[in-house]
Amino acid sequence: EAGVTQSPTHLIKTRGQQATLRCSPISGHTSVYWYQQALGLGLQFLLWYDEGEERNRGNFPPRFSGRQFPNYSSELNVNALELDDSALYLCASRYTGTGKGYTFGSGTRLTVV
């Protein structure tokens, strides 16, 4: 089966611009999770979407937002980019309500200059 796919692989933006990151979950997975992996900060939970609804949100400002589409793919939007937003953004999916771990994509490397 195809894994979790993320696009683009790399993204370079200027401070103040907006970035849009995309994620396609494994077929049949209804939950999508977004994480930020910044240098030295580990993986920080951003957002959790399930069945098209935002279920939980990490400690990030409102300029980090997203949505989940009817086909369960998801989009993460980051507005008013700051230099500190430079990080690897990882998307993961899993079946809702299972104890199974996530399956991660390879990430989008966002660089803000």
Next chain:
Amino acid sequence: AQSVTQLGSHVSVSEGALVLLRCNYSSSVPPYLFWYVQYPNQGLQLLLKYTSAATLVKGINGFEAEFKKSETSFHLTKPSAHMSDAAEYFCAVSEGRGDKIIFGKGTRLHILP
């Protein structure tokens, strides 16, 4: 709220030696526990998971972990290190089947020839 503490941001072992990566968790309910591995410029791959079945969990690539409730620990071990084990390892906890997963800050494993 759940949390994970990984002891040692860097661990070095000789090829063929025992690998021991330490993880302690905090959770208000019986937890789900995970170990993930991340190779450079890649997403995270699930090594193993504990979901309230056997306390000794075997994973991929010869790794295993033991859940010790009295010590709130879930240390990762491998009897004999290989050069290919060099990567970053993340311990993680979830409080429910559908809940988000919280990650530790990671331990980078170095294998010495």
